[in-house]
Amino acid sequence: MKKFHMIIDLEKCVGCFNCMLACKDEHVGNSWLPYTQEAPKHDHKWICPTLTERGEAPYTEVTYVTRTCMHCDNAPCAKKYPDVFIKRSDGIMLIDYKKAKDPEIASACPYGMIHWNEELEVAQKCTGCAHLLDEGWKEPRCVQTCPLRALQTVFCDDAEWEQIIEKQGLKAITDGTNKPRVMYKHLYFYNKCFVKGALCFDKDGIEEAAIGAKVELMVGNTVVAVTETDFLGEFYIDRIPKNSGVMKIKATFEGFDPLEKEFEIKDKSVVLDALKLGGGEGKPAVILPNEHANQQALDHMVPKDVEAAKKAFGLADKKTAKKKASKE
């Protein structure tokens, strides 16, 4: 049987709140019985993007994590109140509005997805827009409204869903024991760490970016990821599990001594100070193509056309100006 699933892509979401507004437009002032009574205008957020940050100055990243009821198959809410929650055969979890009259029900979801409606004295949550789906709609209001297609509904059987999870690398935002029907793509933007830094060297008194240097991420003597510095001499390695402990960066650049820098990954990403290569003769940077970079580790596109990118960022001009200034 084709069942309801939702995919939330953190890479695409820009936190525009359209999904939340669409949900309110659908449910505030509209009673869709027997699915749910109308939602209150304020307080309730049956779906909501939340801003999260990684990194530290001078490099931070913002990710919006949109959360809603996950229509869990192994739902703590239904375990606690088996008479109140209705699991439909398509996987959607509903609340029986006639029985949800205890404010305590709102705390039955460990993920905070149930809300107490003070005025109607009823516990409420996302219905998966079951009233629309039963009328033939292909997707709920929030999904239909998302301008970036960061939300996607998938109707498929369990075996197909397992394949989609595997193929798209979907992850649960919980520990997975609740068997959620809402899964995340690119969840590492939220729950993993990155290390970012830059390599440079002195040339005639000017700091030059070490472009195309090999950068290895190591735990002890084991290399766990490899990348190359980009046209700014910067490197970026993502998806490092939190609390990985002490790790090191080993940088290799032709003409210079290899450089190692130790750091510790706790629960935050690490932004290293610029690392200066030494021991070399100040050879000009060799611009290498990025095909050799570990693309799994490089989650941000590195422009292949280095000269065009430098021009676009005005770098060529700056460098010429700097050189000119140092001569004067």
Ligand code: SF4
């Ligand atoms: S997310 Fe919370 S409310 Fe939704 S089914 Fe799971 S436990 Fe219940």
Ligand code: SF4
């Ligand atoms: S599926 Fe419907 S009820 Fe659930 S969050 Fe989206 S719009 Fe709201």
Ligand code: SF4
């Ligand atoms: S509508 Fe889409 S892009 Fe906008 S906040 Fe919601 S999920 Fe993100």
